[in-house]
Amino acid sequence: MEEHFENEMNLEFISKSANEAFARISVAAFASQLDPTIEELADIKTAVSEAVTNCIIHGYENEFGVVKIHAKLNQNKIIVEISDNGKGIENIQLAKEPLYTTKPNLERSGMGFTIMESFMDSVDIESIVGVGTKVTMSKKIKKEETNQEELSQMTSMP
Ligand SMILES: Nc1ncnc2c1ncn2[C@@H]1O[C@H](COP(=O)(O)OP(=O)(O)OP(=O)(O)O)[C@@H](O)[C@H]1O
Numbered sequence: 001m002e003e004h005f006e007n008e009m010n011l012e013f014i015s016k017s018a019n020e021a022f023a024r025i026s027v028a029a030f031a032s033q034l035d036p037t038i039e040e041l042a043d044i045k046t047a048v049s050e051a052v053t054n055c056i057i058h059g060y061e062n063e064f065g066v067v068k069i070h071a072k073l074n075q076n077k078i079i080v081e082i083s084d085n086g087k088g089i090e091n092i093q094l095a096k097e098p099l100y101t102t103k104p105n106l107e108r109s110g111m112g113f114t115i116m117e118s119f120m121d122s123v124d125i126e127s128i129v130g131v132g133t134k135v136t137m138s139k140k141i142k143k144e145e146t147n148q149e150e151l152s153q154m155t156s157m158p
């Protein structure tokens with residue numbers, strides 16, 4: 001069965017670290033349609049930031065390339081795919097290990113994937129060496145009862 005998404009967006013930008021803030025703010029603005037808390041938004045921003053930085057630093061190793069973001073909203077869930085056509089990851093299991101980094105000399109702590117996993121509900125990594133990497137993350141936004149009540153009160157007002 002084909003999945004139906006309530007909203008979708010695509011974003012493409014070149015692999016410059018200056019675009020990292022642009023990327024996380026754009027995804028946060030898109031996610032705000034789900035009425036998230038400040039904390040939930042901060043979690044999404046941090047996870048996006050880590051994934052985009054990885055594309056720029058590891059995928060393209062600061063060479064020119066394109067980073068793509070595809071985000072979808074479905075019910076109260078956001079799904080964000082972040083991909084590059086860079087060098088790819090040889091061993092995904094190892095890359096996910098806390099403190100594992102292939103660039104220890106660049107002040108990398110090897111915590112990017114661990115951070116994504118702790119701030120999002122799910123993180124899936126697909127990668128082919130020489131072809132690229134795609135990270136798919138999802139997070140459910142927990143709407144509070146009071147919000148719903150307030151909303152229905154507001155919409156029933158004359
Ligand atoms: N998009 C990518 N393309 C190629 N390799 C990647 C990509 N993302 C991650 N990796 C590999 O996975 C490793 C682990 O990534 P992770 O984000 O957990 O740590 P890090 O980027 O090395 O350090 P930190 O994120 O703490 O600065 C990286 O060192 C790199 O070898």
Ligand SMILES: [Mg+2]
Pocket residue numbers: 050053054111112113
């Ligand atoms: Mg990283």
